[in-house]
Amino acid sequence: MSRAHQNHSVSFLKSYGWLFLLTAFLSVFNTLYFLNGVPYSLLAECIAAYTLPLAIMTWVVWDAQSRRCTPCYDFGFLVYLGWVVAIPGYLVWMRGWRGLLVLIGFVVLLQLPWIVPVLVWKVTA
Numbered sequence: 001m002s003r004a005h006q007n008h009s010v011s012f013l014k015s016y017g018w019l020f021l022l023t024a025f026l027s028v029f030n031t032l033y034f035l036n037g038v039p040y041s042l043l044a045e046c047i048a049a050y051t052l053p054l055a056i057m058t059w060v061v062w063d064a065q066s067r068r069c070t071p072c073y074d075f076g077f078l079v080y081l082g083w084v085v086a087i088p089g090y091l092v093w094m095r096g097w098r099g100l101l102v103l104i105g106f107v108v109l110l111q112l113p114w115i116v117p118v119l120v121w122k123v124t125a
Contacts, residue, residue: 015063019109022055026113034117035124052113056106057083060090067094 030048033040040048061076071093072078079086087106091099 016059016105019052019055019059022052023109023112026052027116030113031117031120034121048113052110053083056087056109060087063094064090069094 026048029044033044033048057079060079064070064075071090079090088099088103091103093099095102
């Protein structure tokens with residue numbers, strides 16, 4: 001493996017690795033609740049529903065700050081307020097059409113914690 005490829009892999013993991021770990025944790029979290037048939041408590045429901053979207057919003061703000069190109073003074077508030085529009089807009093603005101690939105990756109990460117429990121149930125049933 002070339003040194004440039006190795007550096008790119010490390011950079012990718014530093015940038016997105018914590019999102020993958022969080023997705024894996026939430027997948028296990030939801031699977032345990034789903035397989036045991038236990039209804040979510042209010043705290044568990046908040047963790048399951050809001051942790052990953054907040055992490056993705058935080059990634060966008062950190063990415064803009066690390067590139068030193070925040071589109072407005074209070075970009076973090078804008079992202080948290082209108083994340084459905086702000087995140088795709090930011091990704092396309094910063095990365096062009098390649099930003100749509102990152103957006104698709106985020107959508108997949110958002111769906112995995114809800115899909116994995118169903119797949120595990122189908123396999124074990």
